[in-house]
Amino acid sequence: MNTQPPEHDHDHDHDDHRPTREDDDIELTEREATFLALKSLLIEQGVVTADEIRKRMEFNERGSPHQAARMIAKAWLDPDYKVRMIDDTKAAAAELGIETTEAKLVTLENTPERHNIVVCTLCSCYPRSLLGEPPSFYVSKAYRSRAVREPRQVLKEFGVDIPERVDIAVHDSNADLRYVVMPMRPAGTDGMSEAELADLISRDCVVGCALPSEPDNR
Amino acid sequence: MADKLITDIGGEAAGDVPRDDYNMLFWEKQMIATFNMLQTKQLVVTDEYRRIVEEMPADYYKNSTFYGRRLEGIVALLIEKGIIDREALAERTKAILDAGTRDHV
Numbered sequence: 571m572n573t574q575p576p577e578h579d580h581d582h583d584h585d586d587h588r589p590t591r592e593d594d595d596i597e598l599t600e601r602e603a604t605f606l607a608l609k610s611l612l613i614e615q616g617v618v619t620a621d622e623i624r625k626r627m628e629f630n631e632r633g634s635p636h637q638a639a640r641m642i643a644k645a646w647l648d649p650d651y652k653v654r655m656i657d658d659t660k661a662a663a664a665e666l667g668i669e670t671t672e673a674k675l676v677t678l679e680n681t682p683e684r685h686n687i688v689v690c691t692l693c694s695c696y697p698r699s700l701l702g703e704p705p706s707f708y709v710s711k712a713y714r715s716r717a718v719r720e721p722r723q724v725l726k727e728f729g730v731d732i733p734e735r736v737d738i739a740v741h742d743s744n745a746d747l748r749y750v751v752m753p754m755r756p757a758g759t760d761g762m763s764e765a766e767l768a769d770l771i772s773r774d775c776v777v778g779c780a781l782p783s784e785p786d787n788r
Numbered sequence: 789m790a791d792k793l794i795t796d797i798g799g800e801a802a803g804d805v806p807r808d809d810y811n812m813l814f815w816e817k818q819m820i821a822t823f824n825m826l827q828t829k830q831l832v833v834t835d836e837y838r839r840i841v842e843e844m845p846a847d848y849y850k851n852s853t854f855y856g857r858r859l860e861g862i863v864a865l866l867i868e869k870g871i872i873d874r875e876a877l878a879e880r881t882k883a884i885l886d887a888g889t890r891d892h893v
Contacts, residue, residue, distance in 0.1 A: 596813065598884070598885065598888055598889070598890060600881070600885060601855075601856060601859060602815045602890075603881050603884040603885045604859060604863065604877070604881045605815050605818070605822075605859055606815065606881075606884050606890065607877055607880035607881040607883075607884055608822075608862070608863060608866070608872065608877060609818065609822055610880060611872055611873075611876060611877060611880060612822065612866075612871075612872070615871075617826075617829075617831065617871060618822060618825045618826065618829070622825050623818060623821050623822050623825060624821075626821035626822075626824050626825050626828075627817055627818060627821040630817070630820060630824065689798070691796070691797065691799075692793075692795045692796065692798075692838070693795060693838070693841070694854065703812055703820070705809050706806055706808060706809055706810050707805050707806055707807055707809075709854040710805055711797055711802060712802040712803055712804060712805045712806065713805045714797055714798060715798065715799065715800040715801065715802035716801075716802050716805065718798045718799050719798075719799045719800075719801075724805060727804065727805065728805075728807070742798065745834045745835065745838070
């Protein structure tokens with residue numbers, strides 16, 4: 571589901587065969603019905619308005635891995651910005667016009683000696699303003715359980731081989747403090763623009779579960 | 789030593805980490821936005837949500853899903869706070885399920 575329609579020209583009306591809701595083709599479950607009932611009661615009682623929910627959904631959609639990637643790419647190119655990002659990640663986000671709702675954000679810089687990975691063992695704390703909703707693996711009980719005990723093995727299963735000589739630091743997020751991993755800039759990226767560099771940085775890089783793509787291997 | 793919280797699973801043995809990504813459903817996005825609004829209005833705070841999840845029966849927690857827990861937690865909190873009436877919610881849920889459509893909400 572949720573696949574993008576293929577690229578085609580838009581000089582014809584195709585609204586008649588596009589789903590009007592993302593989940594149009596999925597059967598209504600008891601869980602969804604419970605939420606819909608809850609929402610309609612909250613709206614009826616004046617606790618929240620439909621418009622507030624809609625606007626908040628729009629706001630939440632702004633949180634995407636591209637936001638963190640923009641910041642990291644800029645930090646790779648601008649040493650002063652990098653210092654500011656490490657010093658105060660929320661302020662550095664605001665410099666790029668990114669509004670953050672997290673109480674505190676901390677940037678963890680990967681170095682040749684240390685690789686950082688992020689987990690939330692208790693639930694799902696995650697820098698949503700900069701990455702969107704967490705991926706399924708991040709909220710899975712298996713990742714939450716294992717990332718703190720055997721991070722090197724978990725990374726290996728993700729296809730990321732961290733050499734034994736490199737320390738792995740695991741950071742457990744909480745409601746008041748969330749992390750952003752700043753990966754090392756890959757070799758062979760000299761002369762690349764900020765936007766080109768940002769394209770190399772995936773969501774998983776920012777939780778330390780992937781490394782940036784090589785420039786010609788995206 | 790106090791019993792471990794049901795959510796405190798860091799360091800436990802577990803199987804493979806699932807790598808498939810599932811896109812959020814539309815209602816799940818709406819639910820998160822609704823929850824955010826309740827937080828913005830300070831009707832619910834994150835630590836209350838954490839507490840209500842920690843109070844879930846261990847067996848339920850073990851088999852629960854991320855968005856399922858989020859829903860159960862919000863519902864339980866709002867009922868506890870007297871913002872939502874349990875019977876009214878059950879009745880409305882049944883009406884929606886009986887109608888079997890999303891169109892009227």
